[in-house]
Structure formats: structure tokens, C-alpha cells
Amino acid sequence: MSRSLKKGQFVNEKLAAKVARARSTKDRKPIKTWARASTITPDMVGMTFLVHNGKDFLSVLVDENMIGHRLGEFSPTRKFIRHGGKMQKEQEKAAAAGAAPAPVVAAKTPAKK
Numbered sequence: 001m002s003r004s005l006k007k008g009q010f011v012n013e014k015l016a017a018k019v020a021r022a023r024s025t026k027d028r029k030p031i032k033t034w035a036r037a038s039t040i041t042p043d044m045v046g047m048t049f050l051v052h053n054g055k056d057f058l059s060v061l062v063d064e065n066m067i068g069h070r071l072g073e074f075s076p077t078r079k080f081i082r083h084g085g086k087m088q089k090e091q092e093k094a095a096a097a098g099a100a101p102a103p104v105v106a107a108k109t110p111a112k113k
Contacts, residue, residue: 009039009068019044032057036072051075 003010012035022031023043030048045064050057051071058075066074082088 009041010037011041012038019047022047030059033071036070036075038071040066040069040071042067053077 012033015031015033015035015038018031018033020043021027022029028048030050032050032052034052036051040062044062045067047062049060049062049071051060051074053075054077060071060074
């Protein structure tokens with residue numbers, strides 16, 4: 001559900017202050033934040049943020065296409081490894097066997113008449 005237009009976009013006050021300070025000093029150092037719910041505004045374009053995903057801080061370089069999205073959208077909290085199960089293991093085994101190089105057989109040259 002979207003936020004009310006009357007309220008405007010949510011931007012964490014501390015994060016906005018850090019962005020303003022970095023803009024005024026032309027500081028290129030990444031801004032470390034836990035504010036995943038903060039909306040990306042146009043003054044954040046070109047800046048790098050270290051967004052916390054619950055375990056680590058992931059680097060997010062903001063560009064123009066990200067305006068209006070939340071910082072947390074670009075720092076995934078779950079890591080997909082693979083689907084498991086018996087059928088998946090059989091498919092992987094078949095793919096590994098198919099990927100193995102076939103033995104090289106010398107081609108016979110046709111005999112001259």
C-alpha cells in the first residue's frame with residue numbers, strides 16, 4: 001500500500017542530515033545506514049550508501065532510476081542458494097554427465113579404389 005500524498009515521502013531525518021552534510025563537503029565516503037524504509041530522493045543521486053540487511057552492510061550506488069524506491073529494495077535480506085530435493089540432485093548429476101567431454105574417436109579415412 002502506498003503512502004498518503006498528504007504526508008509526502010518518508011525520509012529518515014538523520015539520513016537526510018547525513019546526505020546534506022556529504023553534499024556540502026563533497027565527501028565521496030559511503031553513508032552507513034540502517035534506514036531501509038527511507039525513500040530515495042533526487043539529492044541522493046550519485047551517492048553510495050551502505051544499507052544494513054540484517055547481517056551485513058551492502059553497498060548501494062544510487063542512480064536516477066532508483067528515485068522513489070526504498071533503500072531496502074536494493075539490499076536483499078535473504079540469500080537464494082538453490083532448490084533442493086531428490087529430483088534436483090538427479091538433474092544436476094545428468095547435467096554434469098552431459099557436460100563431460102565425449103571420448104575422441106579417430107575418424108577412418110575412406111580407402112582409395
